[in-house]
Amino acid sequence: MEKPAKAAFDAHDFLAKVGAGKTILELEKNDKVFAQGDVADRVFYIQKGKIKLTVLSQQAKEAVVGILGPGQFFGEGCLNGHPLRISTTTAMERCVITSITKKAMQAALREQPAFSELFVAYLLTRNSRIEEDLIDQLFNSSERRLARMLLLLSHFGKEGTPQAIVPNISQETLADMIGTTRSRVSHFMNKFRKLGLISYNGHIEVNSTLLDAVLHDKPELRDDE
Structure with missing residues (x-):
């Protein structure tokens, strides 16, 4: 008797549900996900709502460096060896986000090509946006x-x-x-x-x-x- 075929990995389903190393967080407006200087040990994925990224200078001047929405990740710097958060992230409205431990994120990227492809595509898009923002600031x-x-x-x-x-x-x-x-x-x-x-x-x-x-x-x- 043939074994049933293994179900294909669904990257979006993986991000939407609780699982090993994953929790679903519901935030109210003005709730903070993490603050600048906190330990960086998780990656986050936005299911619903908008998240504001701010940075505080040594002179205590705050700057908004980004606003992220559904389908976007944040906090991925921990995968690149950043031990501490370099920004503060705050809910701008009611949000549902997936919190993924660094270990679970690394395992998914290593073991699931579909998820790795989705994440790399996101990083490339975000990198292009950062380059466009820099050009915008310099020349426009x-x-x-x-x-x-x-x-x-x-x-x-x-x-x-x-x-x-x-x-x-x-x-x-x-x-x-x-x-x-x-x-x-x-x-x-x-x-x-x-x-x-x-x-x-x-x-x-x-x-x-x-x-x-x-x-x-x-x-x-x-x-x-």
Whole structure:
């Protein structure tokens, strides 16, 4: 009698359920996953919600360095030998995340090609995003950086359909993310709204005209300081 075929490994199923070395965490808004300086011994995967990454300088100045959403990992620095966390991660809304011990993560990467492929693809995508952010900071005006950040936060993809940014992002957070002041962000946001590039309906909604202005380097986004 033939043995039943072994079920194929499902990377997303692996990440969604409790198992050896894995726990599912439910967080409320403003709950911290870990703080800068904590021991780095786990990797996290976001099932639902958004997580904010912040860094505190020696001068006690805080900067927002990223906002992550469903399908993204964080805390993976522990796999590269980082003994301590270099950032603080905070829930921006109700979140469900998978916590995976360093040992369980290494075993899954070693033993499950499907999971390894998913994780490598994520790392490559994130590395490309970091390079794009660096180029953005070096060469683009703060107005264009804000426009690009609004498009990224709204996951804009359906041309012609306004895309809401959920949860709402404060102007202070936007200023931190693009390296300018809150007053400049306020000025640009009001300008974008008057031009019909964005709208406010309880949440910030990004219109296709903003994408068009960024892609075609329209004059609307050239007036910086």
